[in-house]
Amino acid sequence: MxxxxxxxxxxxxxxxxxLYQQWNVETSPQPQGQGVTQQAQTSGDVPVGSDAVQPMADAAVSEDLITIESDVLKLTVDTEGGDVVRAELRQYDDELNSEKKFVLLKSEPGHTFTAQSGLIGASGIDTPQGRAQFNVSAKEFVLDNGQDELRVPMTMVKDGITYTKTYALNRGSYAIDVTYTVDNQSAETASVKMYAQLKQTLMDDGGSLTMPTYRGGVYSADNQKYEKYSFDDMQDKNLNLTISVNPSTKEEGWAAMMQHYFVSAWIPREEGDTNLFTRTENGQGFIGFLMPPVQIAPGTEDTLKTTLWVGPKLQDEMKATATNLELTVDYGWLWFIAxxxxxxxxxxxxxxxxxxxxxxxxxxxxxxxxxxxxxxxxxxxxxxxxxxxxxxxxxxxxxxxxxxxxxxxxxxxxxxxxxxxxxxxxxxxxxxxxxxxxxxxxxxxxxxxxxxxxxxxxxxxxxxxxxxxxxxxxxxxxxxxxxxxxxxxxxxxxxxxxxxxxxxxxxxxxxxxxxxxxxxxxxxxxxxxxxxxxxxxxxxxxxxx
Structure with missing residues (x-):
């Protein structure tokens, strides 16, 4: 030769x-359900467990918005539901030499991509009548110079129970801790389940022959360290898995939506069997998880925690945030060389x-x-x-x-x-x-x-x-x-x-x-x-x- x-x-x-890489982007296997203990049937924006009431219908972003700003992120949060409806990455330009910054999460005509979370269950605050309406102390929150952490609490009171949803941003970090503190001063035991999901307008997976990139869902669950679940997969069949979460042993799992260079991911932090799901409705694709129910006795309080990553695919930082999250930097089958x-x-x-x-x-x-x-x-x-x-x-x-x-x-x-x-x-x-x-x-x-x-x-x-x-x-x-x-x-x-x-x-x-x-x-x-x-x-x- x-x-x-x-x-x-x-x-x-x-x-x-x-050609193979482009084919691989356009086709991905549909994982089968494993150990399913609970069907994550959903409607509207809120997932529903077997013991939950019918959820509310899909609601538009309200006009009551606040901004939370660190040195690398500028978030817009809707006080109705407490969802992140916009995330601007302050270190990344939208286009080369552009004065505008890159916006990863957004709620615009023709393209919605938001990070949602809430509480459902017998004592949940997301109901068929509407999402939780939180109160905040200001419209703008900014991480000051010399300050390493910014915490923004949002509160509401219902039936003698105080619910506090807190966003915690750290300097230089794209990982956002989101917690719910439930202070039960009622006479009965409160039962809640926390969910977190990413909602995005259905679109092509993206990529081309010369740049076979991927845009769509991806998750990590127990033995499945990194699995793609495209928008086409979501439309064909809902993902429904039960994953074992144990933060102390780094057994976490996560649900994400990624695109070229950037990824948004929810990471559960509560120990127990967590339901991982996808679904589509009204031209929107959802991927997320539903945590196990938590019982809060009268006169006590409990805190449920999750983490939202919204930012660039920085391998070291993602690896420190969640097990296997760095695998969203997809090097294909030659990852061990790349x-x-x-x-x-x-x-x-x-x-x-x-x-x-x-x-x-x-x-x-x-x-x-x-x-x-x-x-x-x-x-x-x-x-x-x-x-x-x-x-x-x-x-x-x-x-x-x-x-x-x-x-x-x-x-x-x-x-x-x-x-x-x-x-x-x-x-x-x-x-x-x-x-x-x-x-x-x-x-x-x-x-x-x-x-x-x-x-x-x-x-x-x-x-x-x-x-x-x-x-x-x-x-x-x-x-x-x-x-x-x-x-x-x-x-x-x-x-x-x-x-x-x-x-x-x-x-x-x-x-x-x-x-x-x-x-x-x-x-x-x-x-x-x-x-x-x-x-x-x-x-x-x-x-x-």
């Missing part, structure tokens, strides 16, 4: 990989303070580590070329006797100590590393709006002037020209000549960070190819004839 056939193999493998590559890339960036330079250095490291494989590949190809005259003479002598031809070829390879797959196997070993690095770049929120130099001001966006894709195609063309070919079939020659053009067009829509990686990889290949061929020529193993 010569190097031009290798280029064709790379193209086929890479395109096949992209994750350390991302860690190394982050380390290099911390030294050079430029993600583009870090990509270049990282690519050089990868190509350097794979140099022995590359050298073995070209050496094997050179030996195979040296045997071409003998193989041609063998074909003319033997004719159409394929069995005899195969036997004598194997004897020749054995005699000359040549492995016919030597040029192919190193390439196959390299592809998982290339693909894993591709995913580590594509999933890194750190590259969003990250500048490189000159006209490349966003490594997560395509090159606005298509310079990098053109240079990448030119480098691919040079690799072909430097690689002597034994291809004589006119059709194969046309395919090989067309390959750099096809890849150039294909890469026009790739994020510039990925194109930069491929360009530098090609340049490194050219340098290594030159050095290897020069060494082989000295040994008499390489001929440009």
């Amino acid at each position: 010569d190097s031009q056939r290798n280029i064709l193999l790379i193209a086929l493998l890479f395109v096949s990989f992209l 994750r350390p590559l991302h860690s190394l890339l982050t380390f290099i960036q911390s030294l050079v303070s430029n993600w583009g330079v870090a990509i270049i250095l990282m690519t050089m490291v990868i190509r350097g580590l794979m140099y022995p494989l590359t050298k073995a590949q070209y050496t094997s190809m050179a030996k195979m070329r040296m045997l071409q005259p003998k193989l041609q003479e063998m074909r003319e002598r033997i004719g159409d006797d394929r069995q005899r031809m195969s036997q004598e070829m194997m004897e020749l390879y054995k005699k000359e100590k040549v492995n016919p797959l030597g040029g192919c196997l190193p390439l196959i070993l390299q592809m998982p590393i290339f693909i894993a690095f591709y995913w580590s770049l594509m999933e890194s929120v750190e590259l969003r709006h990250a500048p490189f130099m000159l006209w490349i001001q966003d490594l997560s966006a395509q090159d606005p002037y298509y310079v990098l894709p053109v240079l990448m195609g030119a480098s691919m063309f040079l690799i072909q020209k430097m690689s002597p070919s034994t291809i004589t079939d006119p059709m194969q020659q046309k395919i090989m000549n067309f390959m750099p053009i096809m890849f150039t067009v294909f890469f026009l829509w790739f994020p510039s960070g990925l194109v930069l990686y491929w360009l530098v990889s090609n340049i490194m290949t050219l340098i290594q190819q030159f050095l290897i061929y020069r060494s082989l020529e000295k040994k008499g193993l390489h001929s440009r004839a």
